[in-house]
Amino acid sequence: MNPTIRALLHTIKVHMGLSIARPMFQFIIWISPLFLATISFFIYGSESPEKIFQYVVLGSGFMALWSSIVYSSASDVNRERYYGTLEIIFVSPTSFSIILVGKIIGNTLWGLLSMIISFIYLVLIFRVEVSIVHPLFFIGSLIFVFFALSVFSFFLSLAFTLSRQAEALMNFIEYPIYLICGFMFPVAILPIWVKPISYILPPTWAIELLREVTMENATFSLIGKPLIVLLFLTIIYVVLGVFCYKAVEKKARILGKLGVY
Structure with missing residues (x-):
């Protein structure tokens, strides 16, 4: 097996084990989806099955x-x-980008599990009908969505690496994204000044794409807009990620300040 792929798979395995060992992360994966699903059902419980x-x-x-x-x-x-290990990881034989991607994939897989838990909970407890008319469209879109969100997460990881306030930024953007990306309601009802922010964030178009492919009359012309915009944004965030990686490399190798806390 290629050493890079082997390192990536090992990073994913180790990181998933380390992540789920933390009580806070366990709450996010096992318990938080149940609260979020319950609140969502209380809001939309009387709507049509498609909207639910x-x-x-x-x-x-x-x-x-x-x-x-x-x-x-x-x-x-x-x-x-x-912990003082950021510099050690950066100068390890395995590229820092590979390690970072492994961490992101590991946590994204845990996030996929939390989505499945939410689905099962809604079906078993609230008897929600999960009907996917075009399963191939949905699966293909879901794979692309995970790729797009992983790219966005890679950019955020590097941007946070450049900041001493990573934890504050994490807490700052978590709940606002729920609102401005339209997870719980259409972006169209947001104030005009908020919409431009929504439209430059991949999660907005990711969930819009999945909603379009689950509609009964879904065609390529209908899903084309969110698909193309999400692809365009993904390319942009790849470029931004490369730019941030070079900045991180400069901070580590030239300025020697990567681990300044």
């Missing part, structure tokens, strides 16, 4: 996924800095 699926099942699942992504973006970087 789009705003209760997908909405609560995305909130649980986003919490996991935020913790992989900020908390892990901040923890490595606090």
